[in-house]
Amino acid sequence: MHSQASDRELALVAWLRSRGSALLGFSGGVDSAYLACVAVDALGPDRFLAVIGRSASYPEEQWRHARGVAQRHAIPVVEIDTRELDDPSYAANPSNRCYFCKSELWTRLVPLARERGFASVIDGTNADDRGDHRPGGAAASELGVESPLADVGLTKAEIRALSLRRGLAGWDRPASPCLSSRIPYGTAVTVDRLRRIEAAERAVRSLGVAGDLRVRYHGELARIEISRDELAAWLAPDRRDALDGAVRSAGFARVAIDLAGFRSGSLNVLAGVRPE
Amino acid sequence: VSAPSLEVALDALGIPCDVEAHDRLAVVIPRGDVSALADAGPRRQVIRLARDHGFTHIALELVASPRAAEGAAANVAPAAPRATLHRD
Numbered sequence: 001m002h003s004q005a006s007d008r009e010l011a012l013v014a015w016l017r018s019r020g021s022a023l024l025g026f027s028g029g030v031d032s033a034y035l036a037c038v039a040v041d042a043l044g045p046d047r048f049l050a051v052i053g054r055s056a057s058y059p060e061e062q063w064r065h066a067r068g069v070a071q072r073h074a075i076p077v078v079e080i081d082t083r084e085l086d087d088p089s090y091a092a093n094p095s096n097r098c099y100f101c102k103s104e105l106w107t108r109l110v111p112l113a114r115e116r117g118f119a120s121v122i123d124g125t126n127a128d129d130r131g132d133h134r135p136g137g138a139a140a141s142e143l144g145v146e147s148p149l150a151d152v153g154l155t156k157a158e159i160r161a162l163s164l165r166r167g168l169a170g171w172d173r174p175a176s177p178c179l180s181s182r183i184p185y186g187t188a189v190t191v192d193r194l195r196r197i198e199a200a201e202r203a204v205r206s207l208g209v210a211g212d213l214r215v216r217y218h219g220e221l222a223r224i225e226i227s228r229d230e231l232a233a234w235l236a237p238d239r240r241d242a243l244d245g246a247v248r249s250a251g252f253a254r255v256a257i258d259l260a261g262f263r264s265g266s267l268n269v270l271a272g273v274r275p276e
Numbered sequence: 277v278s279a280p281s282l283e284v285a286l287d288a289l290g291i292p293c294d295v296e297a298h299d300r301l302a303v304v305i306p307r308g309d310v311s312a313l314a315d316a317g318p319r320r321q322v323i324r325l326a327r328d329h330g331f332t333h334i335a336l337e338l339v340a341s342p343r344a345a346e347g348a349a350a351n352v353a354p355a356a357p358r359a360t361l362h363r364d
Contacts, residue, residue, distance in 0.1 A: 231319075232314050235313050240338045244338035254337060256303050256335035
């Protein structure tokens with residue numbers, strides 16, 4: 001373990017203790033799971049609470065994982081239903097869609113923290129995220145949500161390494177952004193579309209695809225992106241048939257596989273639209 | 277973007293197919309054996325060709341549907357929404 005990561009973990013503990021108590025927006029992803037474990041150790045279960053916001057854009061598999069992590073590591077957790085899909089600004093799917101989602105989440109969690117006496121509201125943004133285009137971060141800032149992982153400089157790689165050292169299940173899980181990210185900007189986000197995408201990804205996973213996976217929505221056509229390491233194997237004729245059947249079973253009429261594989265975090269411009 | 281000229285270029289590479297344009301996504305609809313695409317070398321060449329023809333993405337349709345054949349005849353997507361931008 002690189003000593004810098006260990007030093008940053010100590011700084012994180014100090015950061016949390018300086019606030020006295022904290023309520024975390026908890027997705028069960030690598031970052032928020034690690035932060036929850038450190039926070040419950042640093043603050044104790046009475047001064048820390050993890051809150052899961054559930055909606056159709058939050059994959060059920062991710063929810064199960066989040067509940068499992070909470071149970072295994074004695075993390076106090078509650079759930080609320082979020083209603084970002086009821087917001088026309090979100091449903092229209094502009095390039096700053098995440099802003100409206102996070103506004104809904106934090107508008108619910110900040111008062112909850114106040115009611116329950118938590119001194120701070122925190123999220124799992126890490127140091128790498130700060131360089132990305134993240135409209136959701138603006139909503140967090142507006143509502144006074146803090147990002148301790150980023151504040152102490154912890155990177156994704158360090159968080160994975162520290163999670164492994166803690167024996168945290170899922171330390172190596174691929175990123176799992178919300179299901180709405182599979183729908184091109186400008187195409188409306190609906191519950192039906194999200195359910196089809198989720199069902200398609202679940203069906204593809206059941207075939208044995210293990211790494212990064214996205215089923216992108218193009219109307220009646222689904223475009224599968226899988227990790228480059230696995231791509232060659234899934235281009236074999238018998239496996240192509242299996243993939244096709246799996247995705248069609250979720251309600252898509254046509255299925256294609258991206259020949260470049262999964263592209264993470266990049267602005268995958270299909271029509272020259274730039275994020276706001 | 278130019279789907280017809282990409283089609284010709286892919287054919288010359290030994291990938292018999294129709295190409296359907298969904299804005300800057302090229303959907304390759306096989307007309308014969310495309311097993312060469314399982315190899316990284318030919319796949320890289322195909323991706324490069326797609327970029328040379330103005331596409332940002334290229335995807336292989338797994339099982340060609342009648343709808344695909346319709347669209348491919350005209351080199352355009354039958355009824356796809358306007359694809360814009362993905363982030364994650």
